[in-house]
Each structure stands twice: as structure tokens, then as C-alpha cells.
Amino acid sequence: MASNDSDPVIAISCYMQRAQWGVWDTEAALIPGDYVRMVAASGGIPVLLPPHGMTPAILDRVDGLLLAGGADVGAEEYGQDPHEATVSHPFRDSSEMMLLAAARQRSLPVLGICRGMQVVNVADGGTLIQHLPESLGHTDYQPAPGVYGEVTVTTEAGSLAREILGEATIAPCYHHQGIDRLGAGLRATGRSPEGLVETIEPDPAVNQTGDPADGGWLFAVQWHPEHDPDDDRVVRALVQAARRHVTGRGTRRAPN
Template identity: 50%
Template sequence: MRPIIGITSYVLPATWGVWTDLPSALVPHDYTEAIRLAGGRAVILPPDDHDPDVLDRLDGLLLAGGPDLQPSLYGQDHGAHTVTDPERDTAELLLLRAALDRDLPVLGVCRGMQMLAVAAGGTLHQHLPDVLGHEKHRPGPGIYGEQHATFVPGSRIAGLMGPDTTINCFHHQGIDGAGSLTVTGRASDGLPEAVEDPSHRFVLGVQWHPEVGRDRRLFGALVVAASKETR
């Protein structure tokens, strides 16, 4: 049986067929297809703050991208450029903390990496142009910013990426302090682009969007870590 990977989802108005602006739980197909191509079975998880019992049926957890985290989660006031989804924050933090307690393999993408950092006691920059003086991490609507990252030798992400240092970003927030996580990758401007938790079997966060290229290195590593044969 393929490892079952739960993917956290957006709740947004969507339109198809005769239905217009219908509130929908969804994720971009790139995420589910990346898991399938890596040998896993993708299951979409709508926000649910009742309990984390769904983890009993999962072999791994993928924290997908999405809106900004509530600044109150890391001790800041709400900035002018910050757009949040409190319901999703609450549900994902519940899932993440329970997954970490169970040592379930976790991969965080973009917002998901920031969620990992905040859960580990870290903090975020709420608007990178104010800090870095440029918008290379989010050049424009729907446009990914191509960057070249530097990875810490011997880290999990360095082993997965090999000589390929090209990453494609779309975010206006970023990690300031990583809390108890280890920063293992940075962009040329010094912004953290990868974090890991060596105290767990597999906890990896990346600030870029590997699902767009359906990167089998990262999703394959998650699926392998989630496989019952590797436990």
C-alpha cells in the first residue's frame, strides 16, 4: 500500500460548471500530483480544529502554501501587508504539533515552512521588501522569483538537491528567527530558504515551491520517510 500523505488545504471560493464562487476546500493539483509521482497517495485535509485524530490514518503530512500566519502567533502586531486565515492557522497548528509528537514525517512548503518555524518558537518578517529592499522573492502576481540558494554541507536538503541550487519562490514573508529549527539553506540575500529538525525522523521546510516542478527529490524523500518499510 502506498504511503498516505495528508495535504493541508485552502478554503476559497471556486467556480466550475454551473457553480460560481462556491466555498471550496482545495489545493493546487501540483501538490497532489507531486505526491502521486513520488509514489504516495495524496489526501486533502480541510481545516478542522476539533482534533488531530486523522493522523491515525496518515503516514506523512504536507503543509501546503497559502496566506500569511497570524502575527499574534509569534508575538507581533498585524502589519499593513499581512493577510491571514485564522481558522486554517488553528487547524494546522493542531495537526502539526500532534504530528511532531508522533514523529510523523512532515514537509512544509512556503507557508508550511513558516508554520514549522512559528511552531518551533520562531518569528517572521511580515513584508520582505521592507526588510530586504527588493521584491525578488515575489516579482509580481503569479510570477515566481528564481533564486540560487546555498545549502549547509551535510544537511538533508543539501543531499537532496545536490549541485542544483535553483529555487522558485513566491512569498512576501520570510523567517526572521527559526526557533529550535536549524536553518540549512539561504538565498543570496541571506533569507532562510530551508529549515530542518534533526531531532525528528523527517522534518523539512522549504520556502520555495518544489511542487510546481513536481520535484521528486523532496516529495520522494517525504514518501520514503513515510513508508512503513523505513519506520
Template identity: 40%
Template sequence: MTRRPLVGITCYVEQARWGVWDFRASLIPQAYVDAVTAAGGRALVLPPDTTDDAVLDVLDALIVAGGVDVDPARYGAEPHPSTDAPQPLRDAGELLLIQGAFARDLPLLGVCRGAQLMAVARGGTLIQDLPSGIHREVLGVFSSHPVRAEPGSGVARILGDAELKVNAHHHQAVDDPGALVVTAWAEDGTIEAVEDPTRTFAIGVQWHPEMLDDPRLFVALVDAASQARVL
């Protein structure tokens, strides 16, 4: 039997409750795992670890998940009053994996915070508090808004270059993409996707595709991982 592509998913570290227990936990919304499984992959949850990036040598693809704001010190900025308290271990661990994925040309998908970290890893900066409310209108509820993809980009090849309808729940976004290329925008000009066109698959999206009824980004990631294993 051919092994399914192994897709690592970085995870949150938060106080969590289940049954009678209330502990710090490494966790991820099940929607990420379901999306990878439905696309033909096998999900592996990756808690933060700053020792090395050797786990990438056994993975076929990497997803950097959403979560709390990136520490502004990572891109040389002072924190805005609205910026979350930093999580140094998660920032450091995910940046290590992102840099390692770029170096190995490992298929890489960044989601929300993950897209922002991809830009920071390539020398970019972030907007710490967006002036527009379309990206997070109600706490705990995804907003919906249109996105325009650059024709010919990776995002457009996967999702089409017609206007896309995406979900959102964020107050930060990429400002300067660094060495990455911007390939999608919201109607207010907010950067919605970044890519490294020199890599086989390196795409970051500001929305949450795992929560949409559209598997194409995950299918494309798993397909890229499958093809890389054959080569």
C-alpha cells in the same frame, strides 16, 4: 498488494468558481497531488479542523501547503500593513497537525507558508514584508533565484549542496526559526529551509517544489513514510 503511503496535504479554504457554482471551497493546486502520486504515495486532502489531530494516526506523512500569511498574533507581533487578513481556522488546524507530526515523528514537509508555520510551531517568528524583490517580482508569476544549502543537512542530502535554482512567490519568510535549524539561504540572506534534525524527516522549504520539475523532495518524503511503516 502493498498499500501506497498515505500522504495528507493541508489545503486552502477560498471562494472558488466551477461550472455555474461560486462557493467557499476546500482546495489545493493539483501539482501537490501529482507530485505525491508520482513519488509513489496516495494523496489525501485535509481541510482545516481544530477538533483533534487523530487523522495523523492513519497518515504515513504530512505536507503543509502554501497559502495566505500566518496571523502575526501567532508569534506575538502586530500585523504589517501588507500582511494578509488572518485565517484563524486554517492557522489553528495546521499548527495542531504540525505539533502532532513532531510528537509522532511523522514525516513532515512544509512548503512556503508551511515552512513558516513549522518555525512558528517551534517558537519562531516571521519577517512580515521582505525588503528584497527577488522573492515575488510579479504577482501570479513565480520568481527564480539561487539557494545555498548547508552541507550535511537534510536538504543537502536530498538536493545536493551545490547552488540550487528555486522558484518563489512570497513576501514573508522565517526570521527566528525557534527550535528548528536553518539549512538553506537565498543570496540576500533570506532563510530558505528549516529542519528538525532530531526527527526522521521534518523539512520546511520556502520555495514551491511541487511546481518544479524536480521530484526529489517528494520522493524522499514518501521514502521516509515507507520506511517508517516497516519499522
């Protein structure tokens, strides 16, 4: 595993579902290769965490957490009945909520991507718009099955989003849900032209206690930065934060 003078280990949450390869057609633990390639290209060591068999202690062995995209967060997690278009994996919800809480207790850097951003928001008491086409009147954020849309994101001055992305960026997106009410202690620091929340991060006005439970570096985006091999800024920011975390603590240890 990583040490002070080696590349940081980045844990990536992954799917557990049916897949096909070679002569096999069975359940598998998997993640699109884009995530793995970009973490590695950004200087991290990628490891996959399946949504079964995990305990908080696994995060004592890594230096950062990437909550990846995937199925919808279950509506019951934020007190709503599911929309007919909502497709969730409850076992993944519970696993990733646990991993997020454990990472924040340890002040591990956390990056949420697409579903991962929604997990972060719901974990802090926020809610989601369950089907954007009904509220927005279009499907631009998820044009067709397996087809990415494109979103322009404008960032807020003084935010981590501005530091990483500059004033604006264009990125690939693929989602039919979005943030409705923000979770406690979070702020929206990037939005689409029609106001949809595209980046969230801790609100410094709220998270000033120094309590490890407030977490360390946390950033989340609604789009899929891993899908654009020419723009690694978001994933590289996670790896750099993980490297700083390793350097700052000296040696890996469990929280008190």
C-alpha cells in the same frame, strides 16, 4: 489506507475559501493540483485535510504530512501586530499548528512548503519578517500576483538539505514573508544569495532525547518544489521518509 506493502498515504493541508468552477461560485476545500500530482508521481497517495473538522486522530490514518503553501501565518501567532500587507486565515493557522503537533508526537514525516515552513518555524517559537520588500528593497521572491520568482539556494554540508538537493539548487518561489528568528530546535540549512533562510530542519545538537515529541523526519522549504514537475526531489524525499516510517512501525497505531 496504506499498509507495509503499499504506497504511503500523504495528508496535504488545504485551503477553505471561495472558488469558482462550472456554474458554481462558493466556498470550497481546495489545493493547487501541482501538490496532488507530485505526491502521486512520487509514489504517495494524496489525501486533502481541510482546515475544519480535523482532530489529531486523523493522523493515525496517514503516513506523512505535507503542510502546503497559502496565506500568511497570523502575526499574533508570534506576538506581533500584523503588517498592512499580512493576510492571514486564523482557522487554518490553528488547524495546521494542531496537525503539526500531532504529527510530531506520532513521529510522522513532515514536509513544510512555503507557508508550511513558516508554520513549522512559528510553532517552535520563531518569528517572521512580515514584508520582505521593505527589508530587502525588492520583490524578486514574489514578482507579481500569480507570477513565480526564482531563487538559488545553497545548502549546508552534512544537512538533510544537502542530502536531498546537493550543494545548490534553483527553484520557483512565491512569498513576501520570510523567517526572522529561528524556532527552538531548528537550524537553517539552506539560504538564498542574500542570506534569506530557504530550508530548515531539526538541529541534531538539540533533538537528541529520543522523545517522540521531538518528532521524526522534518524538512521545510521556503519555495514551491511542487511547481517544477522536472524536479521532484523534495516531495519524493517526504514520500520515501513516509515509506520508511510505515516499514519501521509495521502496522499503523495510535501513540501511547
